Amino acid sequence: xxxxxxxxxxxxxxKEPMFFGENVNVARYDQQKHPIFEKLIEKQLSFFWRxxxxxxxxxxxxxxxxxxxxxxxxxxNLKYQTLLDSVQGRSPNVAFxxxxxxxxxxxxxxxxxxxxxxxxxxxxxxxxxxxxxxSKIFDDIVNNEEIxxxxxxxxxxxxxxxxxxxxxxxxxxxxxxxxxxxxxTVSMAALKKALYLTIASVNVLEAIRFYVxxxxxFGFAERTLMxxxxxxxxxxxxxxxxxxxxTQHMLNLMASGKDDPEMALIAAECQDEVRNxxxxxxxxxxxxAAYLFKDGSMIGLNAQILGxxxxxxxxxxxxxxxxxxxxxxxxxxxxWINAWLVSDNVQVAPQEAEISSYLVGQTDNSLDDSDFDxxxx
Amino acid sequence: xxxxxxxxxxxxxxxxxxxxxxxxxxxxxxxxVSEDEPLLVQLERAGITVEYQCREGYCSSCSIKLxxxxxxxxxxxxxxxxxxxxxxxxxxxxxxxxxxxY
Ligand code: FES
Ligand SMILES: [Fe+2]
Ligand SMILES: [Fe+2]
Numbered sequence: 001x002x003x004x005x006x007x008x009x010x011x012x013x014x015k016e017p018m019f020f021g022e023n024v025n026v027a028r029y030d031q032q033k034h035p036i037f038e039k040l041i042e043k044q045l046s047f048f049w050r051x052x053x054x055x056x057x058x059x060x061x062x063x064x065x066x067x068x069x070x071x072x073x074x075x076x077n078l079k080y081q082t083l084l085d086s087v088q089g090r091s092p093n094v095a096f097x098x099x100x101x102x103x104x105x106x107x108x109x110x111x112x113x114x115x116x117x118x119x120x121x122x123x124x125x126x127x128x129x130x131x132x133x134x135s136k137i138f139d140d141i142v143n144n145e146e147i148x149x150x151x152x153x154x155x156x157x158x159x160x161x162x163x164x165x166x167x168x169x170x171x172x173x174x175x176x177x178x179x180x181x182x183x184x185t186v187s188m189a190a191l192k193k194a195l196y197l198t199i200a201s202v203n204v205l206e207a208i209r210f211y212v213x214x215x216x217x218f219g220f221a222e223r224t225l226m227x228x229x230x231x232x233x234x235x236x237x238x239x240x241x242x243x244x245x246x247t248q249h250m251l252n253l254m255a256s257g258k259d260d261p262e263m264a265l266i267a268a269e270c271q272d273e274v275r276n277x278x279x280x281x282x283x284x285x286x287x288x289a290a291y292l293f294k295d296g297s298m299i300g301l302n303a304q305i306l307g308x309x310x311x312x313x314x315x316x317x318x319x320x321x322x323x324x325x326x327x328x329x330x331x332x333x334x335x336w337i338n339a340w341l342v343s344d345n346v347q348v349a350p351q352e353a354e355i356s357s358y359l360v361g362q363t364d365n366s367l368d369d370s371d372f373d374x375x376x377x
Numbered sequence: 378x379x380x381x382x383x384x385x386x387x388x389x390x391x392x393x394x395x396x397x398x399x400x401x402x403x404x405x406x407x408x409x410v411s412e413d414e415p416l417l418v419q420l421e422r423a424g425i426t427v428e429y430q431c432r433e434g435y436c437s438s439c440s441i442k443l444x445x446x447x448x449x450x451x452x453x454x455x456x457x458x459x460x461x462x463x464x465x466x467x468x469x470x471x472x473x474x475x476x477x478x479y
């Protein structure tokens with residue numbers, strides 16, 4: 001029940017469920033129940049990058065030349081991403097580490113969350129480079145209503161799970177009256193349900209909520225604007241594509257019953273709720289696109305196109321966790337985005353910006369106009 | 378379950394002289410593909426758009442339905458592959474197959 005940093009019991013961790021079994025004791029990877037999580041760790045480590053490697057000097061000039069409504073689009077997206085990575089840089093650790101039972105999964109959670117701290121640091125790097133007073137932008141994240149609305153949606157499931165696990169770890173199961181919150185019933189089924197919904201909401205966060213912002217960043221870069229930013233976003237997007245696979249594995253393993261038979265029942269019971277988490281997030285992201293473009297669109301992108309893209313990507317993500325697609329949209333309205341989302345090891349895009357080695361220190365921030373010849377918005 | 382081959386591709390001498398081709402049926406359409414490259418690039422060359430992101434087997438964006446036939450992967454992809462599906466970016470077609478896009 002109460003968490004131990006080094007569980008003294010003797011047990012075979014390959015027989016434990018992913019969560020809510022024994023607390024992990026020895027961080028050993030010689031025997032693994034789900035080797036996929038160690039593969040994710042290796043891949044994530046191979047992706048390692050530092051924001052300082054990307055030269056943003058040209059972005060500063062570009063930013064000053066953007067029209068006011070384009071600056072609004074750019075900065076609002078940065079604020080939203082800063083919020084998302086603030087949450088992701090801590091929450092997997094705080095929410096999942098106290099309840100995880102497999103060493104390989106524990107280490108994946110830590111590796112995953114660590115990579116989010118790189119994302120957070122990269123936003124400070126970007127903002128420092130484009131404005132004189134970064135605090136104006138950061139301070140607005142907790143004031144701006146459009147952002148704080150989204151903060152509620154992305155943290156609600158995490159916070160609920162953390163609260164229930166705290167109670168469970170101190171009091172065990174039962175019904176408790178919590179000052180200011182009223183009665184809370186903590187049972188193993190309720191804990192597992194809270195966990196399942198949290199993982200679904202994290203999948204949505206990483207697999208859908210980032211993509212409006214990604215599209216705008218790459219939309220600017222297609223016009224050879226804010227290219228340093230686009231290089232950073234490309235690295236972030238590559239990490240996020242791996243993270244979403246992590247939560248897809250957790251959800252699919254749970255639903256399959258192969259990990260914990262009780263979890264399969266909970267997954268089946270939660271199916272409609274999970275569908276709604278996806279659909280609600282998609283609607284919120286469409287509203288976000290409308291907020292971004294309230295004062296004007298950018299070339300090649302407007303609220304309607306982005307809304308269709310949100311629907312399209314939501315369908316892809318729902319199917320990846322075994323749900324029926326919800327939206328009628330069948331085609332990607334901005335197929336050019338995929339050339340930016342492709343892994344760096346595969347050079348398919350002419351506009352592929354190079355990522356320098358840290359030994360060189362900074363990347364060449366200029367691209368030839370000819371690099372964009374093939375592109376049409 | 379889709380069999381996953383962990384070995385590298387077959388005998389290349391054979392391939393050069395006599396490439397193995399398989400028929401890929403997609404609804405009313407079909408095309409011939411080789412075992413030399415993953416399915417995705419060959420679909421793209423035939424003008425068929427399939428969603429993709431990483432093109433490296435870790436994001437699951439290129440998952441499509443495999444209704445009939447066999448594909449293999451040169452190394453096991455990191456993305457989850459649902460029963461009856463394949464990852465187009467890294468699947469090597471090993472028999473005539475029927476597929477469906479979403
Ligand atoms: S494109 Fe990412 S798994 Fe195929
Ligand atoms: Fe992130
Ligand atoms: Fe992430």
